[in-house]
Amino acid sequence: MESSSDDDGDAATALPRLLLLCASLFFSCHQPRHEVRHPLLKPLSKPVAAAKKPKPKAPQKSRRKKLYFTFDDGPNRGTRNVMDIVRDEGVPVTFFVVGEHVFASTAQNRVWDSLRIAEHIAVCNHSYSHANGRYEKYYSNPDSVVSDFRRTQDSLGLDNPIVRTPGRNIWRVDTLRFTDLKKSAAAADSLQGAGFVVMGWDLEWEYDHRTLSVSTSADELARRIDSAFAHGRMKLDGHLIVLAHDQVYQHPADSQQLRMLLQLLKKKGDYDFEMMTSYPLVRGSQ
Numbered sequence: 053m054e055s056s057s058d059d060d061g062d063a064a065t066a067l068p069r070l071l072l073l074c075a076s077l078f079f080s081c082h083q084p085r086h087e088v089r090h091p092l093l094k095p096l097s098k099p100v101a102a103a104k105k106p107k108p109k110a111p112q113k114s115r116r117k118k119l120y121f122t123f124d125d126g127p128n129r130g131t132r133n134v135m136d137i138v139r140d141e142g143v144p145v146t147f148f149v150v151g152e153h154v155f156a157s158t159a160q161n162r163v164w165d166s167l168r169i170a171e172h173i174a175v176c177n178h179s180y181s182h183a184n185g186r187y188e189k190y191y192s193n194p195d196s197v198v199s200d201f202r203r204t205q206d207s208l209g210l211d212n213p214i215v216r217t218p219g220r221n222i223w224r225v226d227t228l229r230f231t232d233l234k235k236s237a238a239a240a241d242s243l244q245g246a247g248f249v250v251m252g253w254d255l256e257w258e259y260d261h262r263t264l265s266v267s268t269s270a271d272e273l274a275r276r277i278d279s280a281f282a283h284g285r286m287k288l289d290g291h292l293i294v295l296a297h298d299q300v301y302q303h304p305a306d307s308q309q310l311r312m313l314l315q316l317l318k319k320k321g322d323y324d325f326e327m328m329t330s331y332p333l334v335r336g337s338q
Contacts, residue, residue, distance in 0.1 A: 176216065217252075
């Protein structure tokens with residue numbers, strides 16, 4: 053029975069073969085797999101980081117415009133009104149006082165006492181005699197000019213060296229030099245040599261010298277101030293010095309124009325009011 057014998061032999065060997073096949077499959081499934089890569093591609097050493105989005109830039113702030121309101125020739129009848137207005141409006145200003153006016157009357161001396169203790173006001177030197185109205189003769193003697201300013205500085209005990217020459221728009225501050233009339237140049241140089249900082253102005257609020265009233269409305273002056281900044285009509289970019297005369301504001305109508313001007317400028321939102329002691333070139337000169 054050869055057929056029967058062959059069948060028995062196959063059955064006897066089938067089970068070991070099956071076990072061997074299962075073992076081979078088991079070990080092959082647990083061997084580490086090797087990643088197949090294209091021969092031209094190099095493996096990456098680090099994962100690619102996601103691209104960062106650029107941070108949005110903060111909007112640039114508009115540049116602040118510095119305004120310096122200055123009032124000449126006090127103390128006089130209009131000084132008290134100006135003091136009240138700038139106090140009410142919260143605007144710091146500078147008064148250039150005439151020494152002789154401080155001692156001219158009891159009333160003027162009292163105004164001076166109020167000026168020198170006001171926190172929102174800087175007081176500077178505008179000479180003692182105001183040239184007695186004879187400007188050409190006054191500036192022909194530089195030594196006399198220096199003595200005139202020293203008299204005010206000493207008699208009033210002023211704590212800053214800032215001065216303004218009577219009847220002249222002269223600058224001697226740090227490296228800035230300007231003289232409106234050349235005949236006054238020697239006197240201006242002497243003042244600077246004596247340690248004074250000579251400041252002029254960029255824009256004047258004009259007035260009628262006969263009636264002592266403003267000849268330019270608050271609206272018009274506000275437009276001129278805007279235009280001066282727009283076209284850079286000032287000695288130091290971004291810093292505008294306005295000249296006014298406090299005797300002009302002794303009348304209610306003129307005082308109201310001053311108040312209106314300050315309110316108009318404050319509403320614009322891009323003006324900062326400063327005292328002359330904060331003018332950048334002055335700080336560099338002291």
